[in-house]
Amino acid sequence: MSGSATDPWKRPGRFLRWQEWFVHAMLACFAGISILTTVGILAVLGTETVRFFRTGEVTPLDFLTGTAMRPEADPPRYGVLPLVWGTLVVTIGSSLIALPIGLAAAIYLSEYASFRTRSILKPTLELLAGVPTIVYGYLALLLVTPVLRYLMDLVGVKVDTYNAASAAIVVGIMIIPMVSSLSEDILRAVPQGLREAAYGLGATKYEVSTQVVVPAGLSGIMASFILAFSRAIGETMAVVLAAGQMPQISPNVFTSVQTMTAYIVSVTSGDAPYGSPEHLSLFAVGTVLFLMTLCLNLISGLILRRYREEYS
């Protein structure tokens, strides 16, 4: 900084130039960490999955098409389909709950709510999004499953302690805030002129909402649905506690299922040593999980980008 105080027109001193260079390099490294994280995830999942198939316990084709997941059996069977089934049952069930409620809440927040109501409701929904997933898992055991059991008893259906339905319910509750806040952003981005044109033709608010605003934002809403779906696929603790650890393909949603995430947790908590086929299998399952969520996220991102271009 020599001289900079006496002569303001002098170019930055050596220290400042060095500092500029150093800060630039350091910040670039920080941004690079995000790239390294992606590379790390791909490398770890890739190498460990290859190691898993190299153990010769199962071929990739059998892994992807196998209908039984019994690592402890003799010979062990590694088929990912029961886990994919469990994941889809819980995810689709939770979407059936979260998507309509989330969208309706988004319409209310964006079209109906006054500024004051919105400024109270929106933060509350965000608080709901901040509740950790373990709490929802506990809620399933404490409240949802007993209530479900009681209700289903009335119609004579047996409900297991661990079942897919209550997992779907709590995961659905969990992703409502996500759907509503994403969809609300989308709906608010719909140009005001479209609404005004419809009102000018004498449309009611209901007609404007359902026939103008929602169709105009449909692609964006789809993107937010896909994102929520992908979030539900990756959901772990609520599902582990609510749906149990029974890998099976069964159309009955009141029995236990095992999702991919629950399988990963159960293998980790088990006593399979690191590097054994059973332990390596969790990386293979993790790869399937990662690819599923990645595809959904990419599709959603693509749709969102096109949506933004449309209205900007």
Added chain:
Amino acid sequence: MSVTESLRREPPETVAEPHFRPNHRRRALMDPLFRWLCFGATGVSVVFLGTVIGAVLLRVLLPAGEDPARTVSPLTRITEAGQLLSRLVTSKTGLEASESGYRVGLTGSAWLLFFVVLIAVPVGVGAAVYLEEYCGKSRWKSFVQMNIANLAGVPSIVYGLLGLALFQRGLGFGALALGPCLLAGALTLSLLILPVIVIATQESLRAVPKSLRLAALALGATRWQMIRDHLLPAAAPGILTGSILGVSRAIGETAPLLMVGAAASLLKVPQGPFDRYTALPVEIYYNAKEPAEAYSTVAAGGILILLCMLLSMNFVAIWIRQRSSRRHGAAASAMKRGA
């Protein structure tokens, strides 16, 4: 053909064209119905938050396995719940549910909080500053940006797998392996919340008007001086909000910690980054999994403590944002009035 002729040629029925049905009654009915439907949906989601807290509170106030015939005043109930909570905070995991507590997990979570703030916040803010201020609009930037957006959608358990292989195992190189220690958990959680912090910081940096940057640069500040002295202070509320939300997510996470060696039950309070550790949500998970009813109350107490921590963090974060946006809004309208 004159106008009168053409009118005469038209049959009178076509005046009311078949596709135009005014249907006033249905329209007048649907409009408020839909409004209440949407309001109901919003209300339902808010009620869920109340149910979560209410159910947990009720379980703490009415412990499981209690004699149903026992009747005591609400005041006694509250004192008992207070005693339960204070016991949970001060005692370690025990063999009996009646003497279990979360002291080890709470200490572990506090350590994790410390390290995650230390690691994730500077790195996340730095990465965001790099992307917004140094990168320009290059192809490299859109690549990093897309990468971060995708990382934000990666399930937390996949980060757990990464942490397991990378930090705990050191990719098979013994010298790099940290083992199942606190630092491995903190690093995993930091990677997990990095995208959240980067995205939030970027948004608040973008909201800072360009004139502020240009003014500082025009007075001869270097780029870093401009960022340090003007940009970051102006964007501070947004950065703070994003960081608090991110860190509170890290503190509530269970799944990745299960993968990176958080212990099921630990009697030794972690003293430093290389000790074995566990965290509050992990201990809650093991208590909730326990089939014995008495553990349900212990889990509920833990959840109450966790929720108090996280919801107050989130509340502060959202409050900071609301306050700063109100101030910005006021400034903007004042400018408009002046113009």
